[in-house]
Amino acid sequence: MTPFPADWLLFLALAPFAAAFVAPWLVSRMxxxxxxxxxxxxxxxxxxxxxxxxxxxxxxxxxxxxxxVPGLGVRFSHLIDGLSLTFALxxxxxxxxxxxxxxxxxxxxxxxxxxxxxxLLFMGAMLGLVVADDLITLFVFYxxxxxxxxxxxxxxxxxxxxxxxxVQALVVTGGGGLALLAGLVLMRIASGExxxxxxxxxxxxxxxxxxxxxxxxxxxxxxxxxxxxxxxHSWLPNAMEAPTPVSAYLHSATMVKAGVFVLMRFSPVLGDxxxxxxxxxxxxxxxLLTGVVLGMRQTDLKQILAYTTVxxxxxLVMLTGVGTDYAIAGxxxxxxxxxxxxxxxxxxxxxxxxxxxxxxxxLLGGLLTKMPVTFVAAFLACLSMxxxxxxxxxxxxxxxxxxxxxxxxxxxxxxVSLAGNGLMFAIAGVLLLPFFAKPGELPKAxxxxxxxxxxxxxxxxxxxxxxxxxxxxxxxxxxxxMANAVAGSAVETNIKLWPDSIKAPVVMTALTFALxxxxxxxxxxxxxxxxxxxxxxxxxxxxxxxxxxxxxxRGAFAITQITQPGRMGLYVSVVFAIVALALIIPPFFTGxxxxxxxxxxxxPPHIAILLIALAGLVIVIRARTRLxxxxxxxxxxxxxxxxxxxxxxxxxSFTQFMVETLSVVILTLVMTRLDLRADDRRPTKQAxxxxxxxxxxxxxxxxxxxxxxxxxFDPRLSExxxxxxxxxxxxKNVVNVILVDFRALDTLGEIAVVMxxxxxxxxxxxxxxxxxx
Amino acid sequence: MSTVIFRAIxxxxxxxxxxxxxxxxLRGHNMPGGGFIGGLIAASALAIYGIAYGVEAVRKAxxxxxxxxxxxxxxxxxxxxxxxxxxxxxFLTGLWFLPEVSGVKLPLSNVLVFDIGVYLVVVGSVAxxxxxxxxxx
Numbered sequence: 011m012t013p014f015p016a017d018w019l020l021f022l023a024l025a026p027f028a029a030a031f032v033a034p035w036l037v038s039r040m041x042x043x044x045x046x047x048x049x050x051x052x053x054x055x056x057x058x059x060x061x062x063x064x065x066x067x068x069x070x071x072x073x074x075x076x077x078x079v080p081g082l083g084v085r086f087s088h089l090i091d092g093l094s095l096t097f098a099l100x101x102x103x104x105x106x107x108x109x110x111x112x113x114x115x116x117x118x119x120x121x122x123x124x125x126x127x128x129x130l131l132f133m134g135a136m137l138g139l140v141v142a143d144d145l146i147t148l149f150v151f152y153x154x155x156x157x158x159x160x161x162x163x164x165x166x167x168x169x170x171x172x173x174x175x176x177v178q179a180l181v182v183t184g185g186g187g188l189a190l191l192a193g194l195v196l197m198r199i200a201s202g203e204x205x206x207x208x209x210x211x212x213x214x215x216x217x218x219x220x221x222x223x224x225x226x227x228x229x230x231x232x233x234x235x236x237x238x239x240x241x242x243h244s245w246l247p248n249a250m251e252a253p254t255p256v257s258a259y260l261h262s263a264t265m266v267k268a269g270v271f272v273l274m275r276f277s278p279v280l281g282d283x284x285x286x287x288x289x290x291x292x293x294x295x296x297x298l299l300t301g302v303v304l305g306m307r308q309t310d311l312k313q314i315l316a317y318t319t320v321x322x323x324x325x326l327v328m329l330t331g332v333g334t335d336y337a338i339a340g341x342x343x344x345x346x347x348x349x350x351x352x353x354x355x356x357x358x359x360x361x362x363x364x365x366x367x368x369x370x371x372x373l374l375g376g377l378l379t380k381m382p383v384t385f386v387a388a389f390l391a392c393l394s395m396x397x398x399x400x401x402x403x404x405x406x407x408x409x410x411x412x413x414x415x416x417x418x419x420x421x422x423x424x425x426v427s428l429a430g431n432g433l434m435f436a437i438a439g440v441l442l443l444p445f446f447a448k449p450g451e452l453p454k455a456x457x458x459x460x461x462x463x464x465x466x467x468x469x470x471x472x473x474x475x476x477x478x479x480x481x482x483x484x485x486x487x488x489x490x491x492m493a494n495a496v497a498g499s500a501v502e503t504n505i506k507l508w509p510d511s512i513k514a515p516v517v518m519t520a521l522t523f524a525l526x527x528x529x530x531x532x533x534x535x536x537x538x539x540x541x542x543x544x545x546x547x548x549x550x551x552x553x554x555x556x557x558x559x560x561x562x563x564r565g566a567f568a569i570t571q572i573t574q575p576g577r578m579g580l581y582v583s584v585v586f587a588i589v590a591l592a593l594i595i596p597p598f599f600t601g602x603x604x605x606x607x608x609x610x611x612x613x614p615p616h617i618a619i620l621l622i623a624l625a626g627l628v629i630v631i632r633a634r635t636r637l638x639x640x641x642x643x644x645x646x647x648x649x650x651x652x653x654x655x656x657x658x659x660x661x662x663s664f665t666q667f668m669v670e671t672l673s674v675v676i677l678t679l680v681m682t683r684l685d686l687r688a689d690d691r692r693p694t695k696q697a698x699x700x701x702x703x704x705x706x707x708x709x710x711x712x713x714x715x716x717x718x719x720x721x722x723f724d725p726r727l728s729e730x731x732x733x734x735x736x737x738x739x740x741x742k743n744v745v746n747v748i749l750v751d752f753r754a755l756d757t758l759g760e761i762a763v764v765m766x767x768x769x770x771x772x773x774x775x776x777x778x779x780x781x782x783x
Numbered sequence: 784m785s786t787v788i789f790r791a792i793x794x795x796x797x798x799x800x801x802x803x804x805x806x807x808x809l810r811g812h813n814m815p816g817g818g819f820i821g822g823l824i825a826a827s828a829l830a831i832y833g834i835a836y837g838v839e840a841v842r843k844a845x846x847x848x849x850x851x852x853x854x855x856x857x858x859x860x861x862x863x864x865x866x867x868x869x870x871x872x873x874f875l876t877g878l879w880f881l882p883e884v885s886g887v888k889l890p891l892s893n894v895l896v897f898d899i900g901v902y903l904v905v906v907g908s909v910a911x912x913x914x915x916x917x918x919x920x
């Protein structure tokens with residue numbers, strides 16, 4: 011590991027956050043054109059990270075950071091290796107075009123500035139996540155991606171579907187995030203290490219720890235929810251409620267890959283066990299199949315893309331689980347290829363929607379001549395998705411076929427990936443229909459999209475082509491460094507664009523094309539079949555989510571019905587009863603206090619004061635009206651204040667007087683507001699219950715006081731305060747010096763509470779009960 | 784409650800009480816008193832005035848809404864604490880300036896600002912509760 015001299019580079023990764031905060035202002039000044047300006051930030055970051063490629067490709071790992079919360083051993087630190095660098099390049103590179111695209115796509119839309127802000131905030135979060143070294147830093151940014159994603163999905167917050175999708179995404183990915191947090195904390199406990207790079211230095215620490223199973227399961231739970239693995243997948247298609255730039259960026263290229271990223275990140279220290287390999291392979295494979303089958307059924311372009319994204323994520327998870335050199339290289343290649351073609355296809359879908367007013371593949375057609383540039387982008391992207399040479403998607407598929415084949419011949423992974431890719435091929439065909447089919451009735455007459463809408467998909471598709479044509483360079487500087495980082499050791503592969511001999515992968519590719527072609531021909535019938543099949547099943551995780559949320563609300567309501575019946579008298583009784591129990595029960599375990607008086611013997615003035623206080627209490631109990639009771643309560647309080655005065659606590663006494671006076675005033679005012687009878691008559695049963703509670707409280711406090719006065723007094727604090735009050739704080743009144751200086755933070759908290767309570771009371775007073783008419 | 788005697792005496796009593804509350808606030812550092820007690824006394828001054836003349840009169844007299852007063856107080860207290868950061872000391876550390884004004888040493892500090900903040904929060908909150916309760920429908 012090479013120390014990196016310039017720690018300020020850490021803060022470079024936070025640049026998108028800075029851009030986020032000027033975005034609304036910029037948009038208000040320039041409108042949609044602001045996208046071009048804001049895109050400079052990710053573009054520069056891309057250039058910066060690209061500049062690190064040669065160093066990382068030569069096997070260097072850059073790690074640098076500063077202390078963040080030293081007391082907890084948390085650092086803000088970065089680790090740049092092949093994995094994080096590739097992700098950073100995808101995030102900033104695709105991000106550049108997304109920002110431009112969003113500028114054009116949402117032109118003239120209300121709150122475009124806010125949208126740009128959220129988008130850039132997300133970019134910052136995602137970038138922070140992938141370059142994070144410290145485990146807690148990693149978690150913080152991981153959760154930030156969930157939160158910013160919530161804001162983006164729910165951007166059109168006036169539609170219920172958008173709100174539901176946002177909440178679902180937040181609950182699922184945020185909940186998974188908590189599992190990940192638990193996993194990361196356990197990692198720290200089990201290994202004593204606080205960062206990824208430290209864990210890499212001793213890779214067996216976690217797999218040999220007794221917490222291993224818990225850690226692995228928790229990390230997988232976090233990653234599976236984030237990367238939409240079955241059965242948590244349904245939030246991703248629902249997230250298509252978001253504006254298309256969001257779908258293109260978050261829900262294809264970046265955020266949903268955060269889960270895959272986490273699995274890849276920890277693969278060197280958690281992988282290589284049967285638990286890890288089996289879970290990843292099984293869940294990934296199931297997700298791949300679920301995704302393509304459900305995707306086949308959709309007719310909305312974005313929904314089709316969403317389900318194929320689910321499928322692709324499943325494929326990536328499965329390959330990470332298989333874990334052979336070729337499988338990992340295949341996963342890396344496929345991850346890059348998928349980010350390029352899916353990001354592009356989403357933007358194409360948005361452009362088509364923008365220009366024609368619909369995304370329904372059954373209506374769309376004839377766009378080949380109307381939108382030729384968009385077509386070029388879409389065509390290249392679809393070829394890459396279908397795995398047709400000479401695109402990067404083809405290379406990825408060859409390599410991953412090789413990986414699963416070498417991993418175990420005709421196995422679960424081989425069959426699943428074959429079936430999945432076959433369906434993917436067919437779906438890629440469906441996605442090209444809008445350009446070739448006969449058009450239905452379109453809401454708008456289509457014409458070519460503006461530059462800002464086609465530049466992104468076109469560049470991404472061309473990169474998908476170019477990276478395959480200069481495959482050796484792509485492999486050397488991007489793919490192999492990342493594969494090495496995921497495998498934790500140097501992977502050995504021999505990857506060529508054109509296979510030099512006919513082996514299993516070539517055969518499998520031929521099978522894929524044949525299967526895919528056949529499925530494409532019958533895709534209409536297939537769509538109807540799957541639709542009917544799902545109707546028969548009639549239940550899915552998406553419905554399950556609603557049921558779970560409803561159950562949660564019902565459960566909470568039922569509990570609230572018990573704990574909050576809305577009867578003030580009951581609340582007060584419960585509070586005092588619990589106070590009494592809390593005071594009385596502990597002494598029975600710690601030893602009952604001796605009933606012995608200490609200190610000075612009460613003198614006549616003291617006894618007189620006590621008698622007056624007692625008289626006040628008797629009047630309170632026997633008072634005929636509530637008003638008399640309240641005023642008499644003041645007598646008792648005033649007497650207590652007098653006692654404080656006599657025993658040398660003027661401040662306390664002073665305050666007590668004021669509090670008593672104001673209490674009487676305020677209680678009286680409350681009385682006049684409440685619709686109560688003037689007299690306070692209670693049924694005998696209630697009188698006994700209240701009396702017992704009151705007496706128990708009194709006995710409890712007496713117990714406590716006996717314990718306190720009989721205990722050894724520790725004078726260290728008082729001596730400290732008396733000694734330093736004047737020297738340090740220039741004050742002779744120790745009580746006040748403690749309040750405003752020595753323990754000023756307590757006071758600050760208290761006055762905040764006083765104010766909060768004041769506001770709450772004000773709100774309560776203002777509430778008018780609904781008039782019964 | 785609003786007898787002629789009470790109404791005649793209430794403004795004077797309230798004014799005196801208010802003055803006294805400021806006195807208590809300022810002497811607090813060396814003698815019994817301080818922001819908290821001062822605030823309570825000031826609140827009772829407002830209560831006296833309110834009982835005699837009604838809520839509207841009090842609202843007119845204080846100019847600013849009591850809640851705003853409390854908010855200003857809280858911000859003042861927090862800012863007084865932040866001042867310590869400029870002297871590279873922990874939050875809420877006391878800072879003292881002891882300038883001599885015409886022969887008298889005048890102890891000034893952010894602690895005093897903090898205490899005034901406490902005073903304002905207490906008077907504002909208590910007064911706003913009392914006023915809200917006193918207000919007739």
